[in-house]
Amino acid sequence: MNRYLHFIARRERVTTPLWILSIVSSLLFFTALYPTLIPTNEEALALARTMQNPAMVAMMGPVYGLDAISQAIVMSQETLLWYLIAISVMNIFLVTRHTRTDEELGRVELLLAQPIKPKTPTIAPILFALIVNTVIGILSIIGLLIVDLEGTTFSGAFTFGVAIGNTGFFFAALTLLLAQLFATSTGVLTASLSFLGVSYIIRAFGDLQESPLTLFSPFGLALKVRAFYLNDLWPIPILLLQALVLIALALLFNHVRDHGAGIIPQRASRIHAPKSLLTPLGFAWRLGRSVTIAWGSALFILGLSYGSVIGELETFVQSNELMRTIILQGGPDTLTDGYVALIFALMSMVAGIPVMLSALRIRKEELRGRSELIFARPIDRIGVYLPFLFIAFIEGILMTLLLALGLVLGSNNALALGEMVCHGLTYLPAIWLLGGIATFLVGMLPSLTSTVWILFASFFTISYVKQITPIPFWLSALNPFELIPRVPIEPFKAKPLIVLTIISAFLVAGGLYRFEKRDLS
């Protein structure tokens, strides 16, 4: 067992320290922000109150300790859940790597040929996880004590750190069990991460209704410690007990099942391509669908969270001078309009990212050395590339709609869906232009396609700097997103939209034309 643990530790000498480092350093970083964020108790109370609306509770957990507010309480209420999620994800990957992945790749088989007990490859990973989680827990406690926010107590820091370490260990145990049930590492990861997602959602609903439902989620349970306020330790033994039961089940199933197999029979994987994959559009969609779905959900969630603060804008702006200047810049009529205009101006750029990724995907195929396989088939290059661009085109619309929908739902229908959709769609020409630039580069300057990201970063910087200090028009006009009228605080103008759309069309046409002709790499 010692040798096996040593063996795992050797293979983990880079990955695990990196995880530990990033979790602990982000804890230090975010905790250290609070003295500047909420220097006085009034501000702490104001911030805690903005966290009390349903959307925020659903996202970050219940607000507590308003009668004894301190920086430490607000910090714990706003951040603990994210560390719980981070450490859970770490444990899921860690345990999967050393159980099912190893078995899948035949490494465990090699090791079982050595004089070790058959249970060792199952027990060692969970022991290793126990050590890692303990280390993170202890480092978190030390970190919190070092930053020493107003309201920090040893018992508070201790509960906080123990909650993190214990939740991590729970997910390690869960993954160990799922690794016995599923026969592929992808299956184990999907199941574990889905469990994590469902736990988050159950907690959100439970916290919203203030019902005990939340206790069925490890996250909900761990948040019940209410660190720096009540410092309740009762959830900790429950989590630990659950973890032990999961481990016992894992060992039982491990004993019952065959090596290489899972308890749940594997769904036969495809030995033939579905008809859709054999069409150019189906092929393009298959290559990019996971990216599209990921960015779509990201924009929807961003929309939800930005929408959720609409009701508290007044409080929010009063407590933050910088926000005030940014949102009220140019003297808009109302606070909400200024805020909505700002969100669309910035988030539309984010919506452009998946569009660029789709337009660049054929270049990625080239770089991965698959262009010969693709283009040795009797199909012309435009016929292959065009579906990717069609997807990019639709993606622009889809992302904008998801963002608008998220805003409306997050605001609890305080914002009108029709209006938000219109505001969002106003930015479409600029989003398409990003796709146009990417296509142009893929055709004309394939070796320089990554400059599209530099360009994108500078657009973002221009918009960002413009919020804080005035810049000359010619400079801001370099960013196509700045040419779009800032609805709803500026009147809608069709001309820039038409011009940008025409430019995008020309860029796409030029890129496609050259792509058909140029040498592929």
Place this chain on the structure above:
Amino acid sequence: MWYSNAMAVIAINDVSKHFGKTKALDGVTLAIEENTIHGFLGPNGAGKTTMIRILLGIIRPTRGEASIFGLDAYRDRIPIHSRLAYVPGEVNLWPNFTGGEVIDLLIGRERLDRKRIDHYLDLFELDPSKKCKTYSKGNRQKVALVAAFASPAEVFILDEPTSGLDPLMEQRFQQVIKAKHGEGKTIFLSSHILSEVQKIATAVSIIKQGRIEETLLIDEHTDLERFFHESNGL
């Protein structure tokens, strides 16, 4: 000359390809007759893959022209490709596709023939249900070989197709090549391994530093080995 251009399925006429200052190909002329197994021998970096990419219409020659079935390799690539199959030297597949999916994708909907696919899957002992990311180099090569052999092509362009195969599979590969030759197909086989080509090729060209050194027919009396020693080896 032992060949006549009129009968050539693949005709390469004074083809050069420059990448910046490097001359990957420097005036290559070659004709490959119908129903031959043409070995294209040369050391790594001699220009074999560049030549094949030109034949596939993926890159355009700086000078000269290449044609297949009398059609321009670059301009008429679509009609050519519907009668051609290709196996790359370095087979890069989509990690999340299964082998079976890739085979169907490479053959294309119109040319799909399940019976032929199953025949070659059996022959090369390939499990098509696995994700491509789990395949070894040899298995990835088998995916490309099955797709190529199961498609109704008249010309097969193979770029170092056996570099990842074990000796038994290499033998099966040679059987298939001979069978295809028996059916009247034309095979263009690039390799840097002399013995592999010697066993099956009916003609051989040797390329070095972007130039064709020699082209010769092979029969049981040809002593390629001695020939190579005389031309200072590969």
